[in-house]
């Protein structure tokens with residue numbers, strides 16, 4: 453399961469599992485290129501949550517428009533968890 457940040461006009465994309473540690477997320481952004489400004493947090497999911505609650509959106513580093521946070525995969529996470537019960 454992965455959370456995806458995606459800017460359609462620029463095709464900027466960042467994909468990582470929600471439990472990825474913050475340091476690793478930052479390292480991967482440095483290596484991969486597109487740098488999405490996320491909030492403070494211990495994991496990728498926390499960083500997205502903080503960014504969304506404090507700023508209302510996560511913006512694309514190139515066009516500064518809000519990127520989409522893939523709700524499909526978040527939905528799948530919920531489905532996976534339900535399937536395990």
Ligand SMILES: [Zn+2]
Nearest residue numbers: 459462512515
């Ligand atoms: Zn963009």
